[in-house]
Amino acid sequence: MKIIAYSDAGKIALGVVTSDLHFLAVADVAPDLPARLIEILEMDGGLDRLRAAVAGKVGDRLLADVTLKPFLDRPNAMWALALNFKSHIAETGLHTNPDYPHLFMRTPASYVGALEPIVAPPEAVARAFDYEGELGVIVGKSGRYIPVERAMEYVAGYTCLNEGSVREYQMHNRQFGLGKNFEASGSYGPWLMTPDEFGDPGKHWVLTRINGVVRQRAPLDDMLIDVARTISYLSQGYHLRPGDLIAMGTPGALPPQPDDAEGRDLSRQYGPFPTPGLVHMRPGDWVEVEIDGLGVLRNPVIADPAHLLG
Amino acid sequence: MKIIAYSDAGKIALGVVTSDLHFLAVADVAPDLPARLIEILEMDGGLDRLRAAVAGKVGDRLLADVTLKPFLDRPNAMWALALNFKSHIAETGLHTNPDYPHLFMRTPASYVGALEPIVAPPEAVARAFDYEGELGVIVGKSGRYIPVERAMEYVAGYTCLNEGSVREYQMHNRQFGLGKNFEASGSYGPWLMTPDEFGDPGKHWVLTRINGVVRQRAPLDDMLIDVARTISYLSQGYHLRPGDLIAMGTPGALPPQPDDAEGRDLSRQYGPFPTPGLVHMRPGDWVEVEIDGLGVLRNPVIADPAHLLG
Numbered sequence: 119m120k121i122i123a124y125s126d127a128g129k130i131a132l133g134v135v136t137s138d139l140h141f142l143a144v145a146d147v148a149p150d151l152p153a154r155l156i157e158i159l160e161m162d163g164g165l166d167r168l169r170a171a172v173a174g175k176v177g178d179r180l181l182a183d184v185t186l187k188p189f190l191d192r193p194n195a196m197w198a199l200a201l202n203f204k205s206h207i208a209e210t211g212l213h214t215n216p217d218y219p220h221l222f223m224r225t226p227a228s229y230v231g232a233l234e235p236i237v238a239p240p241e242a243v244a245r246a247f248d249y250e251g252e253l254g255v256i257v258g259k260s261g262r263y264i265p266v267e268r269a270m271e272y273v274a275g276y277t278c279l280n281e282g283s284v285r286e287y288q289m290h291n292r293q294f295g296l297g298k299n300f301e302a303s304g305s306y307g308p309w310l311m312t313p314d315e316f317g318d319p320g321k322h323w324v325l326t327r328i329n330g331v332v333r334q335r336a337p338l339d340d341m342l343i344d345v346a347r348t349i350s351y352l353s354q355g356y357h358l359r360p361g362d363l364i365a366m367g368t369p370g371a372l373p374p375q376p377d378d379a380e381g382r383d384l385s386r387q388y389g390p391f392p393t394p395g396l397v398h399m400r401p402g403d404w405v406e407v408e409i410d411g412l413g414v415l416r417n418p419v420i421a422d423p424a425h426l427l428g
Numbered sequence: 429m430k431i432i433a434y435s436d437a438g439k440i441a442l443g444v445v446t447s448d449l450h451f452l453a454v455a456d457v458a459p460d461l462p463a464r465l466i467e468i469l470e471m472d473g474g475l476d477r478l479r480a481a482v483a484g485k486v487g488d489r490l491l492a493d494v495t496l497k498p499f500l501d502r503p504n505a506m507w508a509l510a511l512n513f514k515s516h517i518a519e520t521g522l523h524t525n526p527d528y529p530h531l532f533m534r535t536p537a538s539y540v541g542a543l544e545p546i547v548a549p550p551e552a553v554a555r556a557f558d559y560e561g562e563l564g565v566i567v568g569k570s571g572r573y574i575p576v577e578r579a580m581e582y583v584a585g586y587t588c589l590n591e592g593s594v595r596e597y598q599m600h601n602r603q604f605g606l607g608k609n610f611e612a613s614g615s616y617g618p619w620l621m622t623p624d625e626f627g628d629p630g631k632h633w634v635l636t637r638i639n640g641v642v643r644q645r646a647p648l649d650d651m652l653i654d655v656a657r658t659i660s661y662l663s664q665g666y667h668l669r670p671g672d673l674i675a676m677g678t679p680g681a682l683p684p685q686p687d688d689a690e691g692r693d694l695s696r697q698y699g700p701f702p703t704p705g706l707v708h709m710r711p712g713d714w715v716e717v718e719i720d721g722l723g724v725l726r727n728p729v730i731a732d733p734a735h736l737l738g
Contacts, residue, residue, distance in 0.1 A: 223532075244665075287664075301572070355611065
């Protein structure tokens with residue numbers, strides 16, 4: 119099952135995708151279910167009720183007619199992992215502890231939905247605005263002290279995620295702080311795919327394209343700490359809640375092709391780790407994060423409208 | 429004006445404190461105002477309407493009859509500053525950039541209200557569970573690209589805050605992650621005090637007592653980065669929202685008195701920075717964070733009930 123959130127007459131509504139083009143509105147097929155995904159996840163058997171309500175039905179609405187939105191409305195926590203792919207650890211030269219997930223947090227306002235614009239900081243503020251293609255994990259039920267071997271029971275689904283980062287601000291201090299939390303600097307979507315449909319995350323790959331050029335590509339089993347170990351670790355101190363999001367970390371840059379002038383031009387990079395094959399996101403770009411068998415998250419990059427307003 | 433949130437028949441209600449013992453229920457004096465503080469802050473002139481509604485009235489309810497709760501319900505962001513007092517920088521020996529606030533985040537679930545129990549991790553999980561007495565700043569209105577000289581206009585009020593930290597987890601990696609986000613490991617309260625009543629933060633001091641012994645005490649003008657600079661910095665990348673919380677950092681430990689056996693016994697400390705005068709929080713303790721002219725935030729420390737349940 120693939121669940122979307124979309125804007126419907128100024129409110130956020132939920133849908134279930136039934137084909138490449140169509141979806142069913144949850145309010146049509148299951149009007150007794152809440153309009154917020156987190157509230158459905160909080161219900162005992164909420165996802166099962168939704169699955170039963172859409173079974174055998176054909177989508178009567180067009181995905182192209184609606185604006186997708188982030189499907190997690192003010193969760194308690196949006197975790198993210200730093201330095202969790204061996205290729206990214208190698209390109210940064212940074213150290214991470216191999217025994218524990220390297221965790222930090224983002225705010226809901228730092229993420230937009232699929233096809234919504236990602237906002238680049240004004241050049242006077244920062245220039246090293248980087249994509250990070252990642253697997254996003256959505257928690258489906260509450261739990262504490264969860265053993266690794268039961269951790270996957272707590273997953274409601276998966277999504278594509280761009281953990282957009284402003285490197286200059288990330289490097290102001292040891293803690294990433296604001297550099298990982300610029301307004302509308304990242305995205306997730308286009309939908310939540312449930313585990314029965316997605317299967318084992320380790321058997322998939324993630325890739326990132328900028329303007330059609332593949333810039334990151336890695337198998338998800340290249341993670342240092344996998345989904346189950348991350349959930350189990352978090353639960354040692356934190357009571358997991360339905361709707362919590364975990365961004366599982368990004369791989370390194372792909373080496374540029376011989377004819378890839380932009381990817382080979384290190385003088386165009388402003389960040390702390392000049393890396394062949396890395397390009398920054400700039401207004402006018404299109405960014406795509408794809409996970410095979412899950413979907414493609416596409417976003418245009420725009421200049422900061424708040425700055426333009428003064 | 430001092431605003432509290434309290435539990436009223438299973439729901440969170442708001443009140444305004446009128447004396448050491450009494451308060452007015454907002455639902456009694458301003459039934460047209462929302463029941464959530466963030467929604468009042470989001471209204472144009474919301475706090476002014478509340479002030480007008482309570483003006484000249486005498487509180488008819490007893491503070492002692494209600495259970496105080498955290499007054500911020502799922503804000504978009506709960507920021508916190510690391511290494512922002514010179515005395516704390518000195519005792520840790522850690523470096524921080526003097527030009528930028530050193531920011532990280534906490535989840536709403538990591539904080540409880542005044543007099544609610546703070547939860548110590550089981551000893552098998554962690555032992556270095558530390559208080560951090562701090563000034564909490566609550567944002568009152570939305571804003572971006574805020575100059576330092578206008579930043580204080582964005583403050584709705586102040587509160588006492590205990591930024592409780594689990595040092596072992598904080599040290600697992602460079603990013604503090606879970607170590608600053610154990611469930612119910614910190615607290616803020618007892619109320620939000622508006623700036624007209626509190627005045628200039630730099631003219632106040634903060635202190636922390638464990639079981640009646642003063643363990644931290646510092647003037648708030650010992651901060652490396654003050655409230656105005658922190659708000660201005662955040663607004664370079666983040667659109668501040670009503671109800672956002674900023675924990676302004678904690679001072680160092682006070683040197684122990686000659687007869688203070690516990691404070692002088694470094695062998696009882698489990699953290700990375702054995703420090704005379706530092707003691708860890710343990711079940712059975714009472715922790716108090718006091719800011720002069722603002723109030724006292726008191727919390728008992730209890731053993732983790734989730735762990736006891738298995």
